[in-house]
Amino acid sequence: MVLTPAQKEIAKDTHRFRVVNCGRRFGKSTLAAWEMFGVAAAKSGRRVCYYAPTRDDAREIMWSMLVKICEPLITYKNEQRLEVKIKTQDGGESTLILYGWEAVKERGKGRGLANDLIVLDEVATMRNFLEGWNEVLSPTLIDRAGSALFISTPKGFNHFYDLYNEEGKNPDFKSFHFTSYDNPHLSVEELEREKQSKPEDTFAQEFLADFRKQQGLVYKEFNRDKHLYDDHTERGTIAVTLQGIDWGFVHPAAVIDIHKDYNGHYWVENEWVHTGKTDDETIEAAGVRKANKVYPDPENAQAIEKAKRKGLNVYDVVKGRGSIDSGVDTVRELFKQGRLHIHKRCTNLINALETHAYIDDTDSYGEEGKDECDALRYPLMMDAFNEIILEDDQNFNLYAGSYK
Numbered sequence: 001m002v003l004t005p006a007q008k009e010i011a012k013d014t015h016r017f018r019v020v021n022c023g024r025r026f027g028k029s030t031l032a033a034w035e036m037f038g039v040a041a042a043k044s045g046r047r048v049c050y051y052a053p054t055r056d057d058a059r060e061i062m063w064s065m066l067v068k069i070c071e072p073l074i075t076y077k078n079e080q081r082l083e084v085k086i087k088t089q090d091g092g093e094s095t096l097i098l099y100g101w102e103a104v105k106e107r108g109k110g111r112g113l114a115n116d117l118i119v120l121d122e123v124a125t126m127r128n129f130l131e132g133w134n135e136v137l138s139p140t141l142i143d144r145a146g147s148a149l150f151i152s153t154p155k156g157f158n159h160f161y162d163l164y165n166e167e168g169k170n171p172d173f174k175s176f177h178f179t180s181y182d183n184p185h186l187s188v189e190e191l192e193r194e195k196q197s198k199p200e201d202t203f204a205q206e207f208l209a210d211f212r213k214q215q216g217l218v219y220k221e222f223n224r225d226k227h228l229y230d231d232h233t234e235r236g237t238i239a240v241t242l243q244g245i246d247w248g249f250v251h252p253a254a255v256i257d258i259h260k261d262y263n264g265h266y267w268v269e270n271e272w273v274h275t276g277k278t279d280d281e282t283i284e285a286a287g288v289r290k291a292n293k294v295y296p297d298p299e300n301a302q303a304i305e306k307a308k309r310k311g312l313n314v315y316d317v318v319k320g321r322g323s324i325d326s327g328v329d330t331v332r333e334l335f336k337q338g339r340l341h342i343h344k345r346c347t348n349l350i351n352a353l354e355t356h357a358y359i360d361d362t363d364s365y366g367e368e369g370k371d372e373c374d375a376l377r378y379p380l381m382m383d384a385f386n387e388i389i390l391e392d393d394q395n396f397n398l399y400a401g402s403y404k
Helices: 005-012 028-042 055-071 101-107 129-141 160-169 187-196 200-206 279-287 299-308 322-338 345-351 370-391 393-401
Strands: 017-022 047-052 074-078 083-087 091-101 117-121 147-152 173-179 238-246 254-260 267-273 293-296 341-343
Touching: 005 028, 005 173, 017 028, 017 160, 028 047, 028 055, 028 083, 028 091, 028 117, 028 147, 047 055, 047 101, 047 341, 055 074, 055 083, 055 091, 055 117, 083 101, 091 101, 101 129, 101 200, 117 129, 129 147, 129 160, 129 345, 147 160, 160 173, 160 345, 238 279, 238 370, 254 279, 254 345, 254 370, 267 279, 267 345, 279 299, 293 299, 322 341, 322 370, 341 345
Parallel strands: 017 147, 017 173, 047 091, 047 117, 117 147, 238 293, 267 341
Antiparallel strands: 074 083, 083 091, 238 254, 254 267
16 A cells, blocks of 8 residues: 555654544545554554444444455454454464444443554544543553554534644644645545535635634634633632533533622533433532532433432423523523633533534534533523513513413
8 A cells, every 4th residue: 555645644653642634535544544454463462443433434434444454464354343353473463443432432332451552533523532532542552552543624623623732732642734635646626626616614624624613503602712711710709609400321411510700700610521321420410519509401300309309409491492592592692792701621511612503504403512502501591581580570571481
């Protein structure tokens, strides 16, 4: 296999963690397949893993390509497990295996193993990536001083953007940026046709690998420069502590803690976002914060009763026709007014705000980032709702009417 000049530049680099930000059809998966083969064949006993967003993705993107590359050295092949073993240069055997990311974020798949190389493909689309990487996969590289290759086309300013910027903070990281034009096997005429047929931001993100705000964002007013704060930021005196809960198990459960000061500013102080957690575990995590007012998703009545019995200060969330849109408008308006601030440590919520988008050209809300955004929306929506009640009974009647 003859690598392109751009692929060679990545392959020759010796940094332990390489982050490749590249345009569509750059050849990232081909590069990954050859790197996996090279590491596995070099020495016996090596274990090389590849993760795509789903197991079906791993099969479609990598399986056939990897088998073809490894074919002359294969000693064992299991298509159901997506696993192959190959002969090595020193006469032994190494293992290569493919996974879907959902197995990591939902079941902790891969925990406790020892890996020499982990390849993560389309990182920008992997939900709860930092949690899965830090808690499950990164520790599997310790025993063997293994390495990782992170490859993706960007998707807004989410966790992949943060990973790409690790180069300036951590000497083990090296970041690469290549566009679709850096693949000499692609037709420039075809790329130019794509350029003419797509919105500028879409083409810049998908083919130039340019970090841009995702199209159709629900909370397009959110801006890191304007709305993030840290422990050194001067804040007003806290008037009340609010908390939002969105239940989940397969989808993430989310607990968002908010301090409201006497100036009417809201400060999102902490988050708790995890998959595979029961209602009892979520309630336990929420109870640690001891909020004055807790606003849980009203769809889970059984969990709400448990929360009340555990001593949480549960308040009702009005949910009905028009309530979601009204709640979204409340959050957007707070961002516009500069009254909603997110602590930099709330990385899951930040990612959610930068990826939660409408479905295509509809007014329906997509699933990505929904859980964290809902946990934020409930307390802010109801706090604004209660303020209207206090201000004017007539306004309350008019406002409540939109929820019937």
